[in-house]
Amino acid sequence: MGLVEASSSLLFLFAIVVNKGLPSPLAGKEAWNYVEVRDGAHMFWWLYYADNPSASDLPLVMWLQGGPGGSGSGFGNFEEIGPLNRNLEPRKTSWVQAASVLFVDNPVGTGFSYTERPDGYATNVAMVASDMLVLLRHFFTEKDEFQSVPFYIFSESYGGKMAAAISSELIKAIEQGTVKCKFAGVALGDSWISPLDSVMTWGPYLYTTSLLDDYGLADVNNAAEEVKKAVEQQEFLKATELWSMTESVVEQNTNGVNFYNILTQEPDEKLTSSAGENFIALQTRRHIRPLHSQSLSELMNGPIRKKLGIIPQNVTWGGQAEDVFSYMAGDFMRPVVDIVDQLLTAGVNVTVYNGQLDLIVDTMGQELWVKQLKWEGLPGFNKLRWTALDDPISPGITGAFYKTYKNFAFYWILRAGHMIPSDQGAMALQMMKMITQQV
Numbered sequence: 001m002g003l004v005e006a007s008s009s010l011l012f013l014f015a016i017v018v019n020k021g022l023p024s025p026l027a028g029k030e031a032w033n034y035v036e037v038r039d040g041a042h043m044f045w046w047l048y049y050a051d052n053p054s055a056s057d058l059p060l061v062m063w064l065q066g067g068p069g070g071s072g073s074g075f076g077n078f079e080e081i082g083p084l085n086r087n088l089e090p091r092k093t094s095w096v097q098a099a100s101v102l103f104v105d106n107p108v109g110t111g112f113s114y115t116e117r118p119d120g121y122a123t124n125v126a127m128v129a130s131d132m133l134v135l136l137r138h139f140f141t142e143k144d145e146f147q148s149v150p151f152y153i154f155s156e157s158y159g160g161k162m163a164a165a166i167s168s169e170l171i172k173a174i175e176q177g178t179v180k181c182k183f184a185g186v187a188l189g190d191s192w193i194s195p196l197d198s199v200m201t202w203g204p205y206l207y208t209t210s211l212l213d214d215y216g217l218a219d220v221n222n223a224a225e226e227v228k229k230a231v232e233q234q235e236f237l238k239a240t241e242l243w244s245m246t247e248s249v250v251e252q253n254t255n256g257v258n259f260y261n262i263l264t265q266e267p268d269e270k271l272t273s274s275a276g277e278n279f280i281a282l283q284t285r286r287h288i289r290p291l292h293s294q295s296l297s298e299l300m301n302g303p304i305r306k307k308l309g310i311i312p313q314n315v316t317w318g319g320q321a322e323d324v325f326s327y328m329a330g331d332f333m334r335p336v337v338d339i340v341d342q343l344l345t346a347g348v349n350v351t352v353y354n355g356q357l358d359l360i361v362d363t364m365g366q367e368l369w370v371k372q373l374k375w376e377g378l379p380g381f382n383k384l385r386w387t388a389l390d391d392p393i394s395p396g397i398t399g400a401f402y403k404t405y406k407n408f409a410f411y412w413i414l415r416a417g418h419m420i421p422s423d424q425g426a427m428a429l430q431m432m433k434m435i436t437q438q439v
Contacts, residue, residue: 032308035138037131040116041108045139046073046308048083050100059150059184059436061099064106064166066157066192068128068328069284069321070291071111072103074300076156080421081428086296088303093425098433100146102139106132106162107328109320111300112311121320121327125165125336132166133173140181150184152436157361157418158332160191164339171346185349185407187435190361190418194335194369195239196231199224199246201364206254209262216253223249231333239333244283250359259286259360261417280329284322287360292318337369344375344408351409351435355416355423363412370410381405386412392426399427402434409435 032046050058063081065072078086081095082103095101105111107122108131115121122128140147155163167186173179192198203220206212212220223246230239250257258265300317311317343350352370354363371382384403391399391414401412411431416423433439 031143032310033142034310035135037108037134038120041120041131042114042116043108043131043135044073044105044112045135046077046103047143048096048101048103050098051083051094051096052098058438059099059152060102060146061095061152061154061432061436062102062104063095064104064153064155064159064163065110065291066155066159067110067288067291067321067325068107068122068158068162069110069288069324070157070159071105071300071318071321072159073105073111074296074304074317075291077103078296078299080156080419080425086299088299091425093421093429095421095429095432098429098438099152099436100149104132104135106135107324109324109327110318111321112308112315112317114312114315114320118323121323123327124331124334125162128162129165129169132162133169133179136170136181137173137179140179144180147180148182150436151181152184153186154189154432155187155191156189156420158192160188160193161336163188163191164193164336164343167343167348168339171343171348183348185351185435186343187351187353187432188340189353189420190355190358191352191366192332192361193340194337194365194372195243195333196228196335197368198361198365199227199243201362201368202246202250202359205359205362205364206250206257206262211254211257211262213253219249219253220246227333236333237330240283240329243333247286248282257359258417260290260419261355261357261423262359263357264417280326284325288321288325292321335369337372341374344373344377347407349407349409349435351411353411353413353420353431355418355420356412356414357417357423360418375408377406377408381408381410389427389430391424392430399424400431402431 029049034042034044037043052058063072063076065076083091083094083096085091105113107128108115109121153163153167163186170183174183203217207217227239227242227246230242297318305311340350352366354366384405386401386403388398389400389402391397398414400414403410413420413424413427421428
């Protein structure tokens with residue numbers, strides 16, 4: 001596929017925006033393309049150049065969505081940090097004002113990425129990392145102006161698990177000279193790094209926030225213990241199924257709490273299992289379909305598809321997302337804490353950030369696995385008291401706390417759930433600037 005530049009095809013989106021009576025926020029450039037990472041396996045990337053007079057001094061940020069099966073080019077772009085929101089209106093808290101932003105639809109089959117046959121799907125994070133290294137090698141060769149720009153990987157949810165594995169392989173590739181880039185750090189947002197620590201803290205977290213009574217706490221803890229047994233026995237597919245059952249127990253005892261933000265609940269959000277439905281189908285309903293709302297799907301498969309101009313006729317945005325999740329199910333509950341340890345020991349800048357109102361990856365669970373790190377700097381980090389950060393929109397009101405020690409940082413983002421940039425966009429943007437050393 002040939003490279004498509006903004007100068008030739010931004011007119012379409014510009015026309016959409018102008019017709020809505022809004023100025024175009026896309027004064028900079030864009031580029032997008034496909035990379036065939038394995039035979040018949042095609043990954044899509046979409047780059048926004050920093051929309052800033054000092055763009056040449058700004059970093060490159062790659063955003064990885066969760067799921068697995070969530071689309072960075074769709075959800076991350078139009079629902080969280082891209083220059084336009086889902087209604088094609090300018091986003092005031094877009095990260096493009098402080099960085100060039102690269103969205104990649106991964107694993108293969110996510111978003112506009114696609115595979116021509118079943119064996120093209122990734123089945124574990126090692127395959128995900130291998131595929132991404134092929135893409136990054138192509139990207140930094142094709143866009144060689146970014147080889148000397150600080151490169152950061154930011155992630156959310158399962159994207160954090162993938163980001164850790166990708167970062168580990170990237171530093172090896174840089175040392176070997178197979179990828180030319182200036183890797184500056186990885187940020188793990190509400191990330192599925194230690195699935196068991198998340199599950200084991202669901203009960204206590206919900207209990208302390210008055211969303212479980214004593215009976216409910218016992219039910220959730222008992223279900224979580226079954227997950228723990230399966231993980232300890234290395235029966236990871238079984239653990240994924242038991243994780244699904246534990247979520248059902250949580251829903252039954254909380255009257256359908258929202259796993260992504262405990263303070264928001266819509267009447268149609270209660271997704272209890274229906275008769276004969278297997279756990280994969282249930283989990284894709286719970287965690288993949290919410291990333292593919294009807295309005296976002298219509299946008300991506302309509303105006304955006306037309307704008308991009310390179311999407312194969314037989315490819316639908318999100319059309320293979322549920323298969324992506326299904327093929328990764330056996331790897332889902334495996335932890336990658338050891339990889340984070342290796343990154344820290346290698347001197348890679350690692351940031352963990354988490355939303356106060358997130359349940360599925362609650363902060364209690366994140367703190368548990370952080371305390372298990374073998375990294376030699378951990379005792380020094382643990383001795384620190386956190387520092388308060390004002391909410392950028394409401395000076396004098398605390399928006400977050402953070403600690404940073406050597407090459408590790410942790411941000412606690414207040415009044416935010418799982419999708420921090422959606423819930424607290426200004427705070428998320430400030431955090432990104434701090435991590436990339438712009439403030």
